[in-house]
Amino acid sequence: MNIGEIARRAGVSRSTVSYALSGKRPVSDDTRRKIQQVIDELGYRPNASARALANGRTNAIGLVFPPAGNHYTGMQLDFIGSVVEAAAAYDYDVLLSPSGVDSDHSFQRLLGERRVDGAILMEIRLEDDRVAHLADLGFPSVAIGRTAHPEGGWWVGLDHTGLAAACVHHLADLGHTRVAFVNRPEQLLRAGYESAHRGLDGFTKAAAERSLTVRTYCCGDDAASGQECLERVLHDDPATTALVTLNEAALGGLYRGLAQAGRHVPRDFSVTGVVASRWAETVTPQLTAADVPAAEMGRRAVDLLVERLDHPEASPRHHLLAPPISLRASTGPAGTGTTP
Amino acid sequence: MNIGEIARRAGVSRSTVSYALSGKRPVSDDTRRKIQQVIDELGYRPNASARALANGRTNAIGLVFPPAGNHYTGMQLDFIGSVVEAAAAYDYDVLLSPSGVDSDHSFQRLLGERRVDGAILMEIRLEDDRVAHLADLGFPSVAIGRTAHPEGGWWVGLDHTGLAAACVHHLADLGHTRVAFVNRPEQLLRAGYESAHRGLDGFTKAAAERSLTVRTYCCGDDAASGQECLERVLHDDPATTALVTLNEAALGGLYRGLAQAGRHVPRDFSVTGVVASRWAETVTPQLTAADVPAAEMGRRAVDLLVERLDHPEASPRHHLLAPPISLRASTGPAGTGTTP
DNA sequence: ACGGGGCATCGAACCGGTTCGACCAAGGAG
DNA sequence: CTCCTTGGTCGAACCGGTTCGATGCCCCGT
Structure with a gap:
């Protein structure tokens, strides 16, 4: 044996x-x-342990994915799946760590006890102590997302600013003037989540450029919150004719709220945002959205990490992705802007 | 150091x-x-490797989750999340393995190279070579799902037969007589997936008991397939007034198909099935369904596995869950049964 | 005063691999 | 016919922990 x-x-x-x-x-x-x-x-x-002990490599990578709120979003699922698959192709195992912060128990285990050769970090914050910590240690890691200071780091990110702006321009081109923005939960925005901040920024700036009247909202990561949020939108400004959202999990609830308010999509109301295609296609009418290429991002993160592991002195690399908006069926020209 | x-x-x-x-x-x-x-x-x-080498325990468990088709379903996400969380509470790390079959590369790594102390298996088949293989080896494992011969095994399962039957009775009680069954993809049914088989069985038997006219369908795990499947349902028998589904990922597509056929839910058409609550609530109207308690199942699987690891001679245990149907808004009394 | 028991500590062996230096035999170059 | 390489193999050390047996010491009972 x-x-x-x-x-x-x-x-x-x-x-x-x-x-x-x-x-x-x-x-x-x-x-x-x-x-x-x-x-x-x-x-x-x-025996893997013996081998790891002898040559200092475990042939495993850690996937650090803090729960967004108290459950996981569909996008995280897509990341996990693609990372596991890509890692398997390089003969690496993947260890899951539900770590929140730098001081987290499970995060310490992964790094301190040398269970993994490198790590992939998800749900990045603009000021992220995990990223900073790993950079200080020189521990090989790749972030899915980028902090406020991405220079000299290894990451694969999404141009949330540009994507949100593209959504605004799409709506403005269709003649919409009163537009709402439905963000991730307030707790995440306050914690400094990258997507929530950069998305909000991109939305706000583009809206100003096009002189739109806007309101921005935070919304829980579930259908009930989405529905409740939409009620707030229409209560605050019944003349709103369109919304942009980053909140995949709330999407079904937003649609339900619109249906109950008697707004027909896309005739009376347009919806768009940044969402993985597989979720954009489950709603009716299908969502016109910037498709988050989650599978590609996971794969590229693994590619980067493996490259870094194989060449410890390689200089930092990154990928910033900006997928185009996929036209589906949830946006249309602005109507009267009042009740149907 | x-x-x-x-x-x-x-x-x-x-x-x-x-x-x-x-x-x-x-x-x-x-x-x-x-x-x-x-x-x-x-x-x-x-150092974790050194410790593992010395005392023969890695303090890690493997989570074996073959992709259903080519991507992951929402239910798998819920399982993964709850397993990771429960394992962390016991100070176990979780290694993901995208293994399909017994001969799989990554499955061999996990077991043969002793990377994990035990394993949790998902997506069980009625005749499952992985389960059989592990039982032969005496390797500590717990299945989420049960094979055709569950006696003497460690598992936590769902009473798919009973659940599908409960859906049928619910619909029959409402006066529906022509009902369709939308299953998982044919490829999975043929491969012997437990849920697909037991669900189909329960549906068929209960329908016979209640003398319903039924048709059964397989459907891909995505919205487009759901829509296409619903078109087939109404084409084959336009008088159908209700359906039961196990296919969470197709749900959005089924609803879209109904909307495009001009059938209003629940006035003209009732929909029910076996789906995790969090997905049942994203559609409008919200789905009346037997809620799959994915979080609880993941937690219990870990509890069982840890018990088995701590007491190698313990006699096999299992949990068979049968959650009640949650009444939401997608079912109603049968109407005329023809075009609205 | 002496023996025995328990506490605290140490050294060495072991877990199962990898890797370095040494050794020997065969073959080619000078 | 040497000398040097090179191919093939072995023994021993090492990676970083755990654990067993032994040892020294102090305290207590008689």
Whole structure:
């Protein structure tokens, strides 16, 4: 069951078995065959802990994903799936860590106890102590998202500012003048979540450029909050004819609120935002949105991390993605702007 | 940085440090304090690989989740989240493995290379070679779902048969007589997925009991497939007035198909099924459904696994859950049964 | 005064790999 | 015919913990 047993049965030394397996030194064809045969017979696989101890690499990466509020969003699911898949292609295992902050128990385990060779961080904040901490330590990591000071870092990010602005311009081009912005929960905005801040910025600036009348809202990550938020929107300004949202989980609730207020989408009211395509397509009418390329981002994050692990001295790299808006069926020309 | 360094600085032997940390032998208060002080100063944490090598436990569990088709469903997300959280409470890390079958590369790594102490299996099939394989090996594992021969196994399952039957009875009580069943993709049904089979069984038997006219369909795990499937339903039998579904991901598409066919839910058409509440609430009208208690199932699976790890000789245990149907807004009395 | 028991500590072996230096035999160059 | 390389193999040390057996010491009972 261990390398000594294999060596004994093959009539060679333990080091020879090791070299036969790793190929780091030449081994004659005869002995290699003999060893391989014994290994196949016994179904031997080298112990991962022992190997990790000996050569200092665990062949595992950590995926740090703090829960957004108290449950996970669909986008996180997409990230997790693509990261696991990409990592598997490089023969890396993925360890999940539900860590919130730098002082977090599970975060410490991953790093301090050397369970992983590198980490991928999700749900980045503009001032993120995890990112700062890892940078100080020189610990190999890649962020999905970027902080306020992204220079010299490894990350793959989304141009939330540009994307939100694109949504505004799309609506302004259609003649909308009174537009609402539905953001992630207030708690996340206050915590400094990148997407919430940059999205809000992009929205506000573009709206000013186009001289739109706007109101901005925070909204819980669930359908009930979405519905309640939409009621607030129409209560505050019944003449609102369109909204932009970053809040995937609230989308169904927003639609329900519109239906109950008797606003038909897209005839009376236009909806757009930044949402992964697979969720944009579950609502009716399908959402015109900037599709978050979650699968691609996860894959690229792994590519970057592996590159960093293989070349410790490589200089920092990043990818900033700005997917175009996919026209579906939830936006249309502005109507009268009052009750239908 | 390692235990020898701590020992040196504290002026004791390595074993004393180890005992001070583990408490497995008495250590005087003086030395314990001294050791603790050095540890705090240096921020020392014991190396996980070394520890795992020495005592044969990695303190990690594997979560084996084959992708359903080519992407992940919302329910899988809920399982992953709850498993990670529950495992963290027991100080276990979670390793994700996208393994499909027994011969899978990543599955072999997890088990063969002893990366984990135990495993939680998702997406169980009636005849599941992974479950059989692990049972043969005596490897500690817990299944989320149950095979055709669940006796003597460790699992937490859902009574899909009973749940689907409950949906049928609910619809029959409302006077529906022509009902469709929308299952998971055909590929999964053919592969023997438990939920697809048991759900179909429960539906069929209950429908026979109540003398309903039924048709059953398989449907891809996405909105477009749902829409297309609903068109097939109404094409095959326009007099259909209700459907039962297990397919969470297709739900949005089913609703869209109904809207485009001019069927109002629940006035002209009732929809129900087995779906996690958080997804049932995103559609409008909200889905009357048997709520899959994904969070509870994940937690219980971890509880069971930890129990099994702590007491290797414990006799097998399981939980079979049968949540009641939550009445929301998507079902109503049968109407005329023809076009509105 | 002496023996025994418990406490605190130490040294060494071990877990299962990897890797370095040494060794020997065979082959090629001078 | 040497000498030097190179290919193939081995033994030993090492990675960083845990654990067992031994030892020294102090205190107590008799």
